[in-house]
Amino acid sequence: MFDRLQQVFWKALTPDLVPDESRPPVMADGLAPAMLAALGGVENLKSHQPVALTRLRVELRDVTRIDRAGLSAAGVTGVMTLDNGVVHLITGLQG
């Protein structure tokens, strides 16, 4: 318990220098069908990976095929469309 406390102090001094040991487990492969559908189906999906604790990073062939309402229904609270077909889906902290 003290370790934890000390780490907090150390981090307070040099925010972020201390990496957190509890990296979240990689999300199970395979997306929820509803989410996959809202992204334009499996043929529109080039790659997908969970990133940055709260995000699902997907590469799409055609970003215009995104169904925003469908994503919301699938639990995505925010969508960030980036260059080259990359989209971040904010899914919140897992577990």
Added chain:
Amino acid sequence: MNTTQPLQLLAPLSGVLMPLDSVPDPVFSSRVVGDGICIDPTSQTLCAPLSGVIGTLQDSAHALSVTANNGVQVLMHIGLDTVNLAGKGFTSRVKMGQRVEAGQPLIDFDADYIALHARSLLTLMLVVSGEPFSLLVDEATCIESGAPLLQVHQGEQGAVQEVQQGSVLFSSPLILPNESGLHARPAAVFAQAAKAFDANIQLHKQQAAANAKSVVAIMALQTVKGDRLQLSADGPQARQAIETLEKLLLSGCDERIEAPLAPTAVVASLEPGRLRGICASPGSAFGVVVQVASQVLEIEPMGAGIEIERAALERALAQATLALRALQGEAAGTVQAQIFSAHEELLEDPTLLEQAQALVAEGKSAAFAWKTATEATASLFQQLGSALLAERATDLADVGQRVLKLILGVQEERWSLPEQSILVAEQLTPSQTASLDTSRIAGFVTVGGGATSHVAILARALGLPSLCGVAQQVLALDNGTQVLLDADGGELHVSPDQALIEERQAANDRQRQRHQRDLEQSAQAARTLDGHRVEVSANVGSLRDVEQAMVLGGEGVGLLRSELLYLDRAHPPGHDEQAALYCAVARALGAERNLVVRTLDVGGDKPLAYVPMAPEANPFLGMRGIRLCLERPQLLREQFRAILACSGLARLHIMLPMVTQLAELRQARQMLDEEVRNLGLKQAPKLGIMIEVPAAALMADLFAPEVDFFSIGTNDLTQYTLAMDRDHPRLASQADSLHPAVLRLIARTTEAARAHGKWVGVCGALASEPLAVPVLLGLGVDELSVSVPLIPTIKACVREWDLTVCRALAQQALGQDSAEQVRDLLRTCPSTAHPATLVTEQ
């Protein structure tokens, strides 16, 4: 005068809101930094949430603060662990000190790069100035950049500060007592203490404020004696932090608060052959000049690759930390140890590290980055226009040089000194002096520096004369030039004439001879003139002390301060580590000598990091010593077990501190007996108690049958008897252990012990005072446990006296009105004219 004036903070980003509590980073979720809100961004430009001035802007551009005219300060931190990116993925559009309007773009960032390379993009907006606020939108919804997000309520913090978590608490104004302000050592002590609290703590001086956990920031406040300072804190432990730090600050941060020596000034030379200076440490010496110049290091500005250089810097920092720890260990308990501890703090300073890392990230070499970062900060200190702070810059320069040498793989210079060296330097750094053979040094002369410089402190600790503020021309003296250093007279005589040398030398010789004689006789037993043997043993805190004590004629260890093994640690030392230390000490002593181990003596006044204690209003009357140990019996039981590991290696004694009640002794005795049985030991160690609470002295007749010995802790006994804090600025001089009341308690203790055939030692400071020796002997004390360097002196002192004279003197002392009268009595008594007394009394 504050009026409630609503201030709206705009969302700095578009994104999804997250309450601070949910942020997976304890620094933020615990509100150590401040209260606010978290946004998971869906836009890539951080905009100003309010109009104001850019305060801190990290070089790595992942965080900045904006301060409004009315003092509201908002910190924004993009992502978690993003400092590791060292600026990559961030582009700042503003500079520090720049005025910005609400909504103005501040930092562009590459969200995809950060998402792939850092832990998280979660971005914090924190009201670090501590005003309460309310959320203008629902939590866990999306927000657009520039939309009103928080409503800050100004001028309310006074009303809510007692109740609201995360609001800021303020201390009362504090007048700084330290002669030289918060320079490196007290700043380090202060920062170290501040770090123990889960709170965001600021030290304020007028308009300026510093992070109380940063040594550099505190030093940059450039405080001087008499400054009105104020502490503010927010966070879960804000109140405890304020209480503790307020006391620490007022008590001088462990620095002795004493009359100042003359300020540093360069005094012009009077005549050829004589250089004027200021006495930094008294005394005089004849010797030869040794010029000490610092090494010039060659540094390649460009690095061999960011990763390589980053690793090189980290490695050197780690090595430097280890080296500093080793130096602290070697010098344990000395001024130098404190200095190196302060240096270690500097190495961990967030500001320095950030600067250096940012330069490395730009492709510079580790050496160049580190040198630039330390020099920039050092010159900042120098530019602030205070001689005092300029002196502190040498601390930084010293740490800087140490790390640089490690990066570059340059060996520390080893000086081979001739006998009677008078070291001459622009300025001597602690690292330089640490590698010197002090037995060959006769004195110090420096151009820079003053009474608070390290060389002055070191010289005083070594008892060597030192002159500072000497004219530059002293640096032109050839090595080997004969000089007479007269620090008392503030002069350095170059190639002095023979008569002067002889006159000064005769006086020095007399003093040295006395000391020499004491040293030569130190191996002999200390017997009074009428043949009564007194055991003179040592107070020690480390193995090194023990070894030194043996060399100086110590006849045993009368006090091993076991808590030194526990302080400044994150965990209790394990059984093996403890046992190894006790065994090493016992082996160094041998089976025929006494080893008295005092069990853990900590409490509210010297807290243990891993034994959390509720703050106490009056720690000296709180859970200290045996009280704490019995409350946490596991700690004591483990210590007993570890101490018992050295059973048989020396004549083992265990001593309990702060005993007040018989029940405490009995409980500890029972625990010890159980451990002895569990280990199957044939012989139990002796068990005794410290007599430091008047109650124990008054009840000594009841304690005596149940103990094997008593040891009188005169420091605490004095403060508890006289009800005077020995560190109180105005009472300390009256808290004199020679007060007849204290002596009467000692008399009572020795009487009770004698009646039951037990022995009595004195391990407090009084035993190390030559003037007090005849009284203590006369009162029937059998053992004097003294500070290591004074062993020969105290032994010599014992040999000067006849025990029957001592007894008569002690009886007279018990009848005096006051401590002053006792001192007068002792000073006028014939045998006390012993030279040793004059030497150490000053």
